[in-house]
Amino acid sequence: MKKLFTLTILFFSLVAAAQTEDATSSEINENATFQRWAIDVGAGVHKPTRPFVDGYVSTPDLWQADLGVRYMFTRSFGVGLEFGYNNIQSDADASVTFESDYYRVGLEGIVNLGDFVNLKSASSRFGILGHGGIGVGFLTSNARTLTDATDHHLNFTAGIAPQYRVTKNIAVFTDLTIIGTTRNHYGWDGAVLGTEVRGFEGLMINASVGLTFYLGEGTDPADFAQDPIEAKVDAIAAQMEKMAIENADDDQDGVPNYLDRDNTTESGVRVDSKGRAIDMNKNGIPDDMESSLNARYASQSDVQTAINSANAANQNQIKQLINEGYVNVYFRFNSTKPTTYSLGAINTIVQYMKDHPSATATLTGFADEIGSPEYNKSLSERRAKMVSDVLAAAGIDASRLTQNGDGEDASVDKNSTDARQLVRRVTFKVN
Structure with a gap:
């Protein structure tokens, strides 16, 4: 004892x-x-x-x-x-x-x-x-x-x-x-x-x-209380995890997510301190992408000049411009909302359809190669449907419009962000 x-x-x-x-x-x-x-x-x-x-x-x-x-x-x-x-x-x-x-x-x-x-x-x-x-x-x-x-x-x-x-x-x-x-x-x-x-x-x-x-x-x-030192370690670990999440940069533009106002910026495009693509002339096209767009497609001003000339000379030239792909509606990555600079193209189609009441139009949507073919097929169809809805809201009878989606456009380099911007579009064929 x-x-x-x-x-x-x-x-x-x-x-x-x-x-x-x-x-x-x-x-x-x-x-x-x-x-x-x-x-x-x-x-x-x-x-x-x-x-x-x-x-x-x-x-x-x-x-x-x-x-x-x-x-x-x-x-x-x-x-x-x-x-x-x-x-x-x-x-x-x-x-x-x-x-x-x-x-x-x-x-x-x-x-x-x-x-x-x-x-x-x-x-x-x-x-x-x-x-x-x-x-x-x-x-x-x-x-x-x-x-x-x-x-x-x-x-x-x-x-x-x-x-x-x-x-x-x-x-x-x-x-x-x-x-x-x-x-x-x-x-x-x-x-x-x-x-x-x-x-x-x-x-x-x-x-x-x-x-x-x-x-x-x-x-x-x-x-059953936790050791206070362990609790502090857990709190610090949680804080570090929170910081890691906040400082992630999903679009890799150099601006962390918690400061990024536009988290879908294309890689390689210069951005401001808030993650927005630099667009000095305020035309809705990032400055670093304008040269690529102009190299393959006519710019908005070029199209408008051609259209004005065509109106004065021959209405058939407008139809030719549209059908040869000079009039397109462009989209951001994984988006169905037309870019600001595409509003001129939509206005051109609206005006042509009003000037030619018997004309019909076929709208074809495309997507880039990022993502599965099935998803991109659906995305291209939704883009065409979105533009069709905008035209109908602008006064064009929906019975005059046909839309479809052709899925991925593989005609450009899949690894080029600038080139992929060119194929995320809706094209038109008017009769």
Whole structure:
């Protein structure tokens, strides 16, 4: 029993050290992160082993119950006040029958063993507590008469309690506690001992199952609270992940997403500080793409000049310009909304159709090679339908318009962003 006494002294030493730790760790401010108070209610079986005089208990017996109130100075250390009761009855086949009641109260030190073995890294629901302390006990016997009516004991306890957290404020626990007593004048059977027992001759083992209820402010109970340093590491990791997401640059224009006003800018096009393509003449075409467009297709001003000349000379020239692909509606990547600089082309078609009431038009949509063929087929059809809807809204009878989608236009270099801009379009054929 000397080991039991040594273990109890060690528990209280650890609790005292915990108070020092709590003071020195104020800069972490862990005090506000967990619930300090807990109430433990348990019941189960017990096995008193000695001392007995006439009777005995050969198997674990019902009933024993305990109630504990504890307070945690830190996540790892605390103190508790425990109240216990044991009903000790002789075996049914014993020659001497007895029934004794043992009441006890004690002060214990609490150690969160799960915190020391880093159990929370495996699961946030499992825990394990160690406890030990000193107290007093009172033995009475219903079947036998004690000379002093009540036998007073000094007892020492040590135990271990695995836990499982059920809800935020409730946990289930099992507990195994060893109780050693001294100053025994009577045995557990209520019979007087020949002489006063010296040392820790009284011994009882309790096994309990119960519930823990957590009280107080805080996000988690002390038994399951996260280490404050680990919490800071997790917070920093989350912040770094957030920064990585915010500083991502989906369109690779050099402007992070959280500052980018236009996150669909073509690669290689110069942008301003807000990720918008530079367009000095405000014609809706990025300056870095105008030369490529002009190299293959007539510019808006060239088309308008040709149209004006055609109106003056021969209306057939307008039809020729349209049917030979000089009048197109262009689109941004993966978009069905016509670009601003394509409004002139739409206006040209509207004007031609109004000038020729019997004319019909076929609209054909195209997409570049980025993406699956099936998706691009659908995208080209939706582009043609969008332009058809715009013409109808401008006063052209929808029965005069036919639209279809030809899918991908593979006539340009797939790896050239400028070239791909040229094939994202809707063309026209008028009759």
